[in-house]
Amino acid sequence: MTTTERPEVRSRMRHYITQRLIMKGDLSPLSDDDLLFTSGRLDSLDAVELIMSIETDYGINFSDIGFDLTRLDSISAIAALVQQPSAEPA
Amino acid sequence: MVAHNLALHFEAVAAASPEALALICEGDSLTFAELNKSANRLARWLTSQGVDRGAVVCLELPKMVEAYALAMACIKIGAPYAFLDPAAPAERARLMLERCRPALIVSVRGGVGSRALIGDADARAALRDAVSRLDDSNLPQTAVITGVDPAYVMFTSGSTGEPKGVVIPHQGVLHLIDWAKHDLGIGPGDRLTNVNPIYFDNSVFDIYAGLLNGAAIVALDALKGRPPAELVSEITKHQCTFxxxxxxxxxxxxxxxxxxPDWLPSVSRFMFGGEGFPLARLRPFYDAFAGKAKLINCYGPTETSCICSGFEIVESTFDTSDGLAPLGRLNPNFSYRILDEDLKPVPAGTAGELWLGGPGVALGYINNPQETARRFRQDPLIQGYRSILYRSGDLVEAEAGSGVLRFRGRADNQVKLRGYRVELEEIDHALVACKGVTRALAVVLQDAGGASRLLAAYAGERLPESELRQHCTAHLPAYMVPGRFIWLEHIPVNANGKADRRSVASLLGEAVARAS
Incomplete structure (x- = not known):
């Protein structure tokens, strides 16, 4: 499989995360570099959903990144991780 | 210290150490004497509002000082209280209130029923002012409350589509307190976090195992919109030990x-329960605190007074092919049977359904005789006299010799999501109530790390995901709203014509993978 186009990954993640924030009543603007978990805008409940969504959609295994959520702490960070060659789905 | 009800036990603690710190909440600190006096005044106020022994009081409150003081006030007059989530969808709150038939609702929001509102600063001040003139001494009628009187009602998900209110007697919690003292070493000088939501079963442990053992409790809001580092810093600032x-x-x-340990230096015991802890995720936690703090896995359905077993994690815990930590041996005063589908005891080393007995077992589900009769049953091995067991639905296996229980799954469709108990049928019912949906099935997919993801399949009219999400958000608490909704032309059925949840789960697993 070829590398997913960066803009597509970003826009999909942005859409997904914005949806979750809206569900929580968080309507503040969100930039690609804003911290999601460190800031508290997303919580443990969102973490489970986000991780499993990335696992199924992009074939990334959370255990392979040492269960390190700080590597998924912004839209930019997620986009970078998803596009690492080792993270490509088989 | 021997007391036959929770209130007398609390009063004995308050008399023994009146100046010790009892509660830290919203920046306020209360000693045991202050909390006891406040509870006494509120108990008299409740009585003046028409609340008698046996009547239910609903406390639809966040973690505020009044919430804890009102709970203590209720147990003093023998009026079981029910904490309700003040952010619960109105429809769900209505169902819970209907079951409770409360004599009074103390709430931060308006709604049906006889309510005392303390949602804003003025209303709180008015209540404080009204009760400040009342007598703050212990009430004589507390002495007549017995161990089998109801102490509280705790709501949990129900498979019929509506939450069930578990009624727990004083004696069940007295045993929990005793176990916490002897097995976990909780006592004066300890400080327990109360991070668990107050309307969630785990809070029962925080409040009673803490306060009634002379320890202080620190009310903390989990993570709602704030940086997780702030929560951890607060635990350390207040020198929490448990x-x-x-x-x-x-x-x-x-x-x-x-x-x-550098973030949480004061904590000497960590306890977790409500759902399984995958050993792969427990390992780094255990290693980080080895020699510095104990880690305890606990287990217990809401129906058996919060906790019925505990297991301290040790190095050898990880020498197993099991993915989860063991549940441990049952606490003192619990009896149990492990039965097969024909209600016969299983041979040693075989999994079966856990049936629990003893004084920790609930009195039933409030105003719900049908569900009570279904889960609280006569011990199938005893015919001569009455012996009620709670049929847990948990499949367990007992280790020969030690009696340590290990979790082996569920006999029904109950799942645990972030510690909350969820009957998948409750989600099915909510979805089918959405216009255009003819059939719906919620399923949980699990990843290798043990994380669970909630998805829903539905048939009927194909609807925008946002509409389905909105509908669910209006009827269910946030943790019960599926992450994705997948339309299927037909919901697969089994040989009996019943919707087949297992087939749906595998279909959805494929559908989600394909969508990427």
């Missing part, structure tokens, strides 16, 4: 690099 939460929260803090 931290009880669901595995999901500990795993979250660990994945944010916050579950470390």
């Amino acid at each position: 931290f009880f939460a669901v595995p999901t929260l500990f795993m979250f803090l660990d994945s944010m690099h916050l579950l470390r």
Whole structure:
């Protein structure tokens, strides 16, 4: 499989995360570099959903990144991780 | 200290150490004497509002000083209280209130029923002013409350589509307190976190195992919109020694690099329960605190007074092919049977359904005789006299010799999501109530790390996901709203014509993978 186009990954993640924030009543603007978990805008409940969504959609295994959520702490960070060659789905 | 009800036990603690710190909440600190006096005044106020022994009081409150003081006030007059989530969808709150038939609702929001509102500063001040003139001495009628009187009602998900209110007697909690003292060493000088939501079963442990053993409790709001580092700093600032939460929260803090001795130096015991803790995620937690703090896995359905077993994690815990930590041996005063589908005891080393007995067992589900009769049953091996067991639905296996229980799954469709107990049928019912949906099935997919994801399949009219999400959000608490909704032309059925949840789960697993 070829590398997913960066803009597509970003826009999909942005859409997904914005949806979750809206569900929580968080309507503040969100930039690609804003911290999601460190800031508290997303919580443990969102973490489970986000991780499993990335696992199924992009074939990334959370255990392979040492269960390190700080590597998924912004839209930019997620986009970078998803596009690492080792993270490509088989 | 021997007392036959929770209130007398609390009063004995308050008399023994009146100046000791009892509660830290919203920046306020209350000693045992202050909390007891406040509870006494509120008990008299409740009585003046028409609340008698046996009447239910609903406390639809966040973690505020009044919430804790009102709970103590209720147990003093023998009026079981029910904490309700003040953010619960109105429809769900209505169902819970209908079952409770409360004599009074103390709430921060308006709604049906006889309510005392303390939602804003003025209303709170008015209540404080009204009760300040009342007598603050212990009430004589407290002495007549017995161990089998109801202490509280705790709501949990129900498979019929509506939550069930579990009624717990004083004696069940007295045994929990005793276990916490002897097995966990909780006593004066300890400080327990109350991070668990107050309307969630785990809070029962925080409040009673703490306060009634002379320890202080620190009310903390989990993570709602605030940085996780702030929660951890607050636990350390208040010098908490005992931290009880669901595995999901500990795993979250660990994945944010916050579950470390340098962040939490005062905690000497961590306890988790409400859902299984995957050993792969427990390992780094255990290693980080080895020699510095104990880790305890606990187990217990809401129907058996919060906790019925505990297991201290040790190095050898990880020498197993099991994915989860053991549940441990049952606490003193619990009896149990492990039965097969024909209600016969299983041979040693075989999994079967756990049936629990003893004084920790609930009195039933409030105003719900049908569900009570279904789960609280006569011990099938005893015919000569009455012996009621709670049929847990948990499949367990007992280790020969030690009696240590290990979890082996569920006999029904109950799942645990972030520690909350969820009957999948409750979600099915909510979805089918959405216009255009003819059939719906919620399923949980699990990943290798043990994380669970909630999805829903539906048939009927194909609807925008946002509409389905909105509908669910209006009827269900946030943790019960599926992450994705997948339309299927037909919901697969089994040989009996019943919707087949297992087939749907595998279909959805494929559908989600394909969508990427």
